[in-house]
Amino acid sequence: MRWIWIDRFDEFVPGQRAVAVKNVSLAEEHLHDHFPGYPLMPASLLVEGMAQTAGILVGEVRQFSEKVILAKVKRATFHQIVRPGDQVRHEAVIEQISAAAAATTGRIWRGQELIGEVDLVFSHIDQNLSGLEFPEENFVFTAQFLELLKTYRRNPTESIRL
Amino acid sequence: MPTPGRAEIFQKVRETLVDALSVEEDEVTEEAVLTTDLGAESIDFLDIVFRLEKAFNIKIPQEELIPRDILSNADYVENRKLNATGIQALKAAMPHADLSAFEKDPDIDKISDVFTVGTIVNFVQAKLAAQS
Numbered sequence: 021m022r023w024i025w026i027d028r029f030d031e032f033v034p035g036q037r038a039v040a041v042k043n044v045s046l047a048e049e050h051l052h053d054h055f056p057g058y059p060l061m062p063a064s065l066l067v068e069g070m071a072q073t074a075g076i077l078v079g080e081v082r083q084f085s086e087k088v089i090l091a092k093v094k095r096a097t098f099h100q101i102v103r104p105g106d107q108v109r110h111e112a113v114i115e116q117i118s119a120a121a122a123a124t125t126g127r128i129w130r131g132q133e134l135i136g137e138v139d140l141v142f143s144h145i146d147q148n149l150s151g152l153e154f155p156e157e158n159f160v161f162t163a164q165f166l167e168l169l170k171t172y173r174r175n176p177t178e179s180i181r182l
Numbered sequence: 183m184p185t186p187g188r189a190e191i192f193q194k195v196r197e198t199l200v201d202a203l204s205v206e207e208d209e210v211t212e213e214a215v216l217t218t219d220l221g222a223e224s225i226d227f228l229d230i231v232f233r234l235e236k237a238f239n240i241k242i243p244q245e246e247l248i249p250r251d252i253l254s255n256a257d258y259v260e261n262r263k264l265n266a267t268g269i270q271a272l273k274a275a276m277p278h279a280d281l282s283a284f285e286k287d288p289d290i291d292k293i294s295d296v297f298t299v300g301t302i303v304n305f306v307q308a309k310l311a312a313q314s
Contacts, residue, residue, distance in 0.1 A: 116232045121228040141225070141228055
């Protein structure tokens with residue numbers, strides 16, 4: 021299984037907001053354990069889906085030259101459960117961004133229904149952690165993640181620089 | 183808009199830290215150290231800076247709060263401790279902090295211990311005064 025918890029971008033406004041879709045399917049192994057006879061999408065993986073949506077949005081601001089990692093979950097509130105067959109939308113907005121970090125707010129929807137709110141802080145790790153050194157290659161934004169953005173072509177004239 | 187007084191700034195800083203660190207309001211005293219008393223980790227400082235920027239409508243460049251260029255300057259650091267020149271440079275760069283305890287054991291890995299709630303209030307107060 022690949023660690024990708026979003027299927028497609030539906031909106032991508034560089035530096036501002038992104039919306040990614042996730043289709044929840046019984047083909048996902050984990051749903052058979054969470055829980056046997058009552059499959060539910062784990063809230064932690066919805067947080068991960070939001071982190072991937074918002075993380076790519078933040079990474080794109082500097083053309084994926086920074087290693088952007090999830091530093092803190094400021095808030096994760098869920099109002100509804102998510103089950104196989106559901107399609108959820110992760111809507112992420114950049115609230116603040118600096119050389120060292122970024123803060124995002126996020127909402128998760130199923131149609132018009134609000135499923136949860138997930139606010140995150142990302143760290144640009146090369147600018148932080150007291151000068152600790154990390155590998156040169158960008159291990160955060162691997163080809164797998166960048167492929168996701170390549171599929172976003174709502175308007176052929178819109179360009180996301182990769 | 184008039185510049186808020188120290189008590190008002192303290193109250194807002196307190197609310198910010200209660201939210202950011204999930205601590206009780208009465209734990210957030212002027213003397214409380216963010217790391218050792220309130221459990222802040224380095225990652226929390228990023229969050230706190232963003233929250234303060236929003237709460238007070240100010241910009242906080244990372245170098246102003248913690249001058250890392252001094253702490254990583256080979257002329258100032260010997261065996262991960264700041265030398266006397268380094269301490270003078272740090273004092274000039276951090277007028278918002280009380281460095282008297284740090285001076286006794288100027289281990290650069292312990293710099294975050296100088297951040298008490300009072301330090302943050304001083305910093306914000308100076309920022310707001312400079313803006314008005």
